[in-house]
Amino acid sequence: MTASNRMIKFAAHALLLAGACAMILPFVWMVLTSLKTVSESTSMNPFVFFPADFQWVNYAKVLRQNDFLQLYWNTFAMMALRVFCSLLFSAMAAYAFARLKFPGRDFFFGLVLFQMMVPTQIFIIPQYLMVDAMGMRNTIFALLFPGLVSAFGTFLLRQFFMGLPKELEEAAKLDGCNIGQTFVRVMLPLARSGLVALGIFTALFAYKDLMWPMIVNTNADAATLSSALAKIQGAYSVHYPELMSASILAIWPMLLIYIAFQKQFIEGIATSGGKL
Amino acid sequence: MKKNWNEWSWGWFLIAPTIIGLMVLNIIPIMQSLYLSFFKSGDFGRGNVYVGAGNYERMLADSQVMHAVGNTLLYTILVVPVSIAIAMVVAVLLNGKLGGKTVYRTIYFIPMVAAPAAVTMVWRWLYNTQFGLINYMLNQVGLPSVDWTNNPKVAMLAIAIIGIWSVIGYNMVLFLAGLQEIPKDFYEASDIDGASKFRQFFVITLPLVSPTMFFVLVTSIIQAMQVFDVIYMMIDVTNPAYDRTVSLVYLFYNNSFKYSDKGYGSAIVMLLLAIILIITVFQTRAQKKWVNYM
Numbered sequence: 001m002t003a004s005n006r007m008i009k010f011a012a013h014a015l016l017l018a019g020a021c022a023m024i025l026p027f028v029w030m031v032l033t034s035l036k037t038v039s040e041s042t043s044m045n046p047f048v049f050f051p052a053d054f055q056w057v058n059y060a061k062v063l064r065q066n067d068f069l070q071l072y073w074n075t076f077a078m079m080a081l082r083v084f085c086s087l088l089f090s091a092m093a094a095y096a097f098a099r100l101k102f103p104g105r106d107f108f109f110g111l112v113l114f115q116m117m118v119p120t121q122i123f124i125i126p127q128y129l130m131v132d133a134m135g136m137r138n139t140i141f142a143l144l145f146p147g148l149v150s151a152f153g154t155f156l157l158r159q160f161f162m163g164l165p166k167e168l169e170e171a172a173k174l175d176g177c178n179i180g181q182t183f184v185r186v187m188l189p190l191a192r193s194g195l196v197a198l199g200i201f202t203a204l205f206a207y208k209d210l211m212w213p214m215i216v217n218t219n220a221d222a223a224t225l226s227s228a229l230a231k232i233q234g235a236y237s238v239h240y241p242e243l244m245s246a247s248i249l250a251i252w253p254m255l256l257i258y259i260a261f262q263k264q265f266i267e268g269i270a271t272s273g274g275k276l
Numbered sequence: 277m278k279k280n281w282n283e284w285s286w287g288w289f290l291i292a293p294t295i296i297g298l299m300v301l302n303i304i305p306i307m308q309s310l311y312l313s314f315f316k317s318g319d320f321g322r323g324n325v326y327v328g329a330g331n332y333e334r335m336l337a338d339s340q341v342m343h344a345v346g347n348t349l350l351y352t353i354l355v356v357p358v359s360i361a362i363a364m365v366v367a368v369l370l371n372g373k374l375g376g377k378t379v380y381r382t383i384y385f386i387p388m389v390a391a392p393a394a395v396t397m398v399w400r401w402l403y404n405t406q407f408g409l410i411n412y413m414l415n416q417v418g419l420p421s422v423d424w425t426n427n428p429k430v431a432m433l434a435i436a437i438i439g440i441w442s443v444i445g446y447n448m449v450l451f452l453a454g455l456q457e458i459p460k461d462f463y464e465a466s467d468i469d470g471a472s473k474f475r476q477f478f479v480i481t482l483p484l485v486s487p488t489m490f491f492v493l494v495t496s497i498i499q500a501m502q503v504f505d506v507i508y509m510m511i512d513v514t515n516p517a518y519d520r521t522v523s524l525v526y527l528f529y530n531n532s533f534k535y536s537d538k539g540y541g542s543a544i545v546m547l548l549l550a551i552i553l554i555i556t557v558f559q560t561r562a563q564k565k566w567v568n569y570m
Contacts, residue, residue, distance in 0.1 A: 008473065012369045013376075019366060020383045022441070027386070029409055030398040042407045093294035101280070102287030108295050115302045119502055119552055121525055121545045125312060125538050126305030149297030179286040208391055210505045211525075215533050229393040230509060240401050247394035258389040262382050265389070269446065270453040 034058055034244035041240050058245040066232065067221060068249055075224040077140045078213075079203045082147035086202045087195055090153030095183050097154065098161035099169070109158075115151035124212065131216055138222035143213055147206060153198050156272055160194035161187065193271070200261075200268035207254055225250040313542035324539065331543035341544065343519050344527045345551070347432060351523060352500040354436035355443070360492060362440070363447035368481060370448070371455045381452070385445035392442065396509035399438045400425060425510060431517035438506050443499075447492050454488030455481070483568045490567045494559055501552055504529065524548045 033041050035058070036051040062068075096102070097109050123146065131142045164187065172182040188195075213227035223231065232246045258265050313331055315324040335341045366384060370377050387395065402409050403424035411421040424434040462480050471479070482489075504525040511521045513530070522530075524544060532541025 009374070012372070012374060016366065016369055016374075016380050019362075019444075020380055023383050023386055023445070026395065026398045026402060026441075027390075029402060030394075033398075033401060044407060044412070047412050089293040089297065092290040096287045096290035100283050100287040100290070102284040105287065108291055111295065111298055111303060115298055117556070118302075118306060119498070119545070119548055121502065121528055122309050122549055123302055123305040125532055125542060125545075126308040127301060128533075129308075130300075146301060148301060149294045151294075151298060151302070154294055179283065183290070204389065208505075210391075210393055210508070211529060215529075226391045226393045229391065229397065233393075233397055233509065240404075240407075243397055244401065247397050251390045251394045254389050254391070255386070258386070259382075262378075262385075266381065266385060266449050269385075269388075270449050 030244045030247055033241055034248050036241050038239060038241060055241060058241045059249070062232075062242055062245045062249060066228065066246070070221050071223060071225050071228050071250075072253065074140065074143065074217075074222060075207060075226075078143035078147075078224060079206045081140070081144040082206045083199045083202050085144065085148050086150035086153045087199055089149050090157050090198065091188060091191065091195065092183075093154045094157030095161055095187055097158045099187075100179065112151045112154050116155060120146075121211075124215065128215055138217050138219045142216045142222075143224065145216075146212060147202070150198075150202065153202065156198055157191060157194055160191050164190050193267075196264060197268035197271040200265055201272040204254075204265075204269075309542045309545060312539050313546050315539040317536060317538045317540075327539070331540050332546075334540070335543050335547060340519065340522065341524075341527065341547070344522050344524045344544075345547070347521055348501055348503065348523045348525075348548075348551075350432055351436055351439065351503050352497055354433070355439040355500050356493065356496045358436075359440045359443045359447055360489070360496065363444050363492075364451055364485075364489075366444065367448045367451035367455055368477060371452060381448070384448055387442045388445045392505035393509055395442065396438060396506050399434075399441075400510055403434055426516050428517040428520035431511065431515075431521045435506055435510060435521060438510075439500070439503065442506075443496070447496065450492050451485065451488060454485045458484045486567045487569055490559075490563055494556065497555060497559070498552060501548065501555070524551075 032050065035054040035056070036048065037055055040048045040051055093112075097105065097112075127146055131137055131145055136142050136145075168186050168190070169182050172186045177185065207224075208226065209224075210226045210230065213224040214230060217223055217227065220228070220231065229246060229250050233243060236243050236246075312324075314326060314328060316327045316330065317324055366380075370380055374380075403411075405411060405421060405423045405426070408424070410424070415421060422430060425431055458481065462484070463476060466476055466480060502525050503523045507521055507523050507526050508529070511518055513534075515521075524547065528541050528544045528548070531544060532538050
């Protein structure tokens with residue numbers, strides 16, 4: 001390796017390392033602050049980087065004042081139901097759009113594309129009025145509601161189905177499978193990586209959503225992790241160690257899942273995000 | 277089309293849930309939002325009064341709406357080019373033969389998997405005027421403290437930094453996927469010609485990754501135009517920087533759900549729709565000038 005090549009490599013690492021520190025630093029600071037006393041967190045002279053004793057009591061206090069088990073459940077239930085519905089309905093529609101010929105197909109697919117071009121806020125007031133009229137505010141169903149079907153998922157999986165070879169379906173047809181059987185037994189298993197990608201994408205954005213849960217589930221015990229944090233910030237105002245404890249309690253499950261399945265995450269986002 | 281009732285009925289059956297859902301959840305709501313934008317909402321949702329173009333007239337005269345348009349565009353102009361440029365550089369570096377590639381990739385993507393509400397809280401704490409880590413570090417190198425979250429002149433910059441930080445990993449992943457599709461022989465051929473790495477970047481990489489670039493640009497702009505979470509978590513209505521930071525979606529939220537004027541909120545969201553459509557049409561036109569499809 002030449003000297004100039006080594007220099008370039010060194011510079012690349014230096015640059016990437018600096019960037020990586022900037023990405024991590026807020027999380028490190030979150031953890032450190034969450035374990036400090038209030039006076040440690042606001043001490044400027046000397047500035048305190050590491051807490052003298054880990055103040056786990058901050059977490060205990062946040063957990064006592066907020067029902068995090070309920071929040072985890074609400075968030076998990078919303079994510080799971082949104083993933084289930086979007087995968088099921090999108091896969092069905094996507095297969096029909098990709099492979100079957102029927103009157104109205106292009107028109108209906110046009111509706112799917114149209115939905116994807118419109119900013120989502122335009123749906124929110126009417127969706128809220130519907131949930132309200134059904135008397136379903138402050139329920140898990142309300143959290144699921146906008147994610148019952150997914151135009152984006154339909155579009156994504158249609159791309160996927162179109163990329164699969166046709167021979168297998170023809171073989172299934174010769175074996176006497178009807179269209180439904182071909183879809184379930186042959187096509188769905190082949191689309192597995194597309195389904196995984198859509199599932200990760202749906203779960204992640206459901207978890208991050210703030211406005212909808214804040215609007216539709218105003219009761220503390222019906223909130224999601226995101227919308228509960230918005231409330232907690234108002235309640236604790238300047239008690240930063242406790243605010244940081246609450247933040248950590250809200251982000252650790254997703255971080256852990258991400259670290260464990262990072263390959264699937266990144267590939268899922270690359271395939272689904274790339275088609276958005 | 278030959279009549280094939282079996283295939284037709286399967287097709288209709290399979291798309292039925294999605295199409296019914298889309299009609300109820302999306303298509304009809306678009307019309308409802310448009311309809312609502314011609315009404316003034318009475319108290320407690322009762323007594324909607326038809327006001328014709330009243331909400332739109334009020335909106336065009338409302339300095340806060342005009343501020344919000346400016347703020348939203350400013351946020352977009354600050355976040356989109358910088359985040360795309362940084363993500364591109366990171367992706368190109370990671371696309372080479374470098375040790376620890378996957379570790380870097382994992383780290384840069386982390387902000388993407390954290391809830392914006394949590395992330396903004398810690399940034400707010402980092403930005404804290406008296407006790408924040410950022411001001412402490414500025415002071416250490418002899419610079420004065422900055423009132424990041426309350427000074428109307430810098431608050432938008434502080435918000436944009438969070439926006440850039442959050443989205444770099446996402447764009448990087450998309451660019452990496454685009455870069456991997458460039459055939460390796462292009463680089464080998466130009467290596468033989470003795471082209472430098474920098475020249476290769478501008479002559480090979482950039483033109484060939486331009487379809488991905490176009491896609492990322494369009495989606496980033498649309499995302500940025502809908503900014504809400506970070507500003508909502510950082511700037512409350514009483515903040516002196518509110519007028520200089522409130523975005524269109526934040527204003528939509530406040531009017532629709534805080535002040536319960538859903539008619540006015542609907543008018544604001546129609547304005548957002550119009551702005552996004554104009555930008556998208558403009559981009560699609562400009563696309564022909566700089567995007568190379570292989």
